[in-house]
Amino acid sequence: MKKHVLFAVAALSMAMLSGCSSKPAETTAAATTAAATTAAEATTAAESKAEATTAAASELDPNCRLAKIQKAGKIIVGTSPDFAPMEFKDVSSGKTEYVGSDMELAKYIADKMGLELEIKAMEFSAIQQAVASGTIDAGISGFAYTEERAKNYGTSILYNIERDEDSGHTCLVLKDHASEYKTAEDFSGKKVLAQNASLQQSLVSAQLPADVQFQPVTAVTDGVMMLITGKADALAVSYENGEMLMKSYPEVAMTEFKFDHEDEGNIILMNKEETELIEAINEVLEEVNEAGLYSQWKEEATALAKKLGIETN
Secondary structure, eight states, rough: TTHHHHHHHHHHHHHHHHHTSSSOOOHHHHHHHHHHHHHHHHHHHHHHHHHHHHHHHHHHTTTTTHHHHHHHHHEEEEEEOOOOTEEEEEESSSOOESSSHHEEEEHHHHTTTTTTEEEOOOOOOHOOOOOOOOSSSSEEEEEEOHHHHHHHEOOOOBBBBOOTOOEEEEEEEEEGGGGGGGSGGGGGTTTEEETTTSSSHHHHHHHHHHTTTEESSHHHHHHHHHHTTTTOOOEEEEHHHHHHHHHHHHHHHEEEOOOOOOOOBBBBEEOTTHHHHHHHHHHHHHHHHHHHHHHHHHHHHHHHHHHHHHHOO
């Protein structure tokens, strides 16, 4: 079933739409195609479409989430729009728009699947619960791969893949104290922050001393302010986010310490049982990765955030 799931599903969606017409799907397809092709080519196209529709209908369980999404004509994506340039709000037009590289990815997935996109904004920690409860179809919000997420949720292949030697995860501290943190043991007894339900929270729990005083924060920028005001000692971040935050907040700096984590990139979260949806989205992500589209979206989103005066992470 892995073979061309997405294209078979798209054909099924087209068949559903044509079913609302008084003309059969084959007739509608032939009439449309005839405007630009010969009658023979139109007939061939209609026959191919009918075959694809039949294949999709036989392969997809009507009770699976992908079939329901196709029937509704809409995919619902949850995100936490407080993490520029990946997801953030643009209110410059007088109305709230959810923008960023992850939102461009969500649009691309919806377009490729022939679906309308609905974005549901929520706190980062609530997205996983929404996926599990079925409130949303997928979570796209800068999620990093973790074994815990792979165990409890359906995870896509990686996108936004980083291969740089300087990629990874570390901690931000006050600049004057950066040289004091070189190993995990140097954080013993310190108050360490991380965004709630993030990869960094898992890394703090697994790799820093047991006597660390951990506190989750809703947004990374909240954690930076706690550092600056002396309410915490360290904030766990990715290298990329750390570099951006250092530009906005010269009072902080990254430590020499680096968490041990090999997989660098992001994933989309879905229900673990919905293999058809996972496979269909993975097909789109493979195309995105091969074409290098995400890096383009990220550059554009960074420029937009800068124009709007929004700090990037």
